[in-house]
Amino acid sequence: MKNVGDLMQRLQKMMPAHIKPAFKTGEELLAWQKEQGAIRSAALERENRAMKMQRTFNRSGIRPLHQNCSFENYRVECEGQMNALSKARQYVEEFDGNIASFIFSGKPGTGKNHLAAAICNELLLRGKSVLII
Incomplete structure (x- = not known):
């Protein structure tokens, strides 16, 4: 057998x-294999990418309660x-362009954790590493 064509002829017989x-x-076989390889x-x-994002998210310190926090679902x-x-x-x-971190202060129940998580979630979507302390 010298090449794929010879193999195909032999199989057909x-x-x-x-x-x-x-x-x-x-x-045709090689084209199909190339297409399947690309897929x-x-x-x-x-x-x-999904696994990397999940690992980054898991290390972020965002609690499960705040994992879905965003600017859009923050109630003003x-x-x-x-x-x-x-x-x-x-x-x-x-x-x-920022050098410093972001610190929230205020009374309980005002949404500090929600906004902190919203910031982190947005930055994670942009490929940044974050940490909530």
Whole structure:
């Protein structure tokens, strides 16, 4: 056997007449293998990105309670919360130029953890590493 074409011819001679081969030539077989390889490669890349994102997320310190927090689902009930939301969004938008960390302070129940998690979730989606302490 010298090449794939020879193999295909040999297999066709051995197959019963009622069985039709999926590929008529070695080139068709190689093209199919190349296509399938590209499809599998893309799937593996997606899986690797998802696993990396999950590992990064797991190390972030975001508690399960806050994993779905975002700026969009933050409920604003007073002017102070509107200001905090605005500052949190601004921090994310200017993140690459920021040097310092972001610290929240205030009374219990005002949404500090929600906004901190929203910042982290947004930065994680942008491929950044984060840590909530």
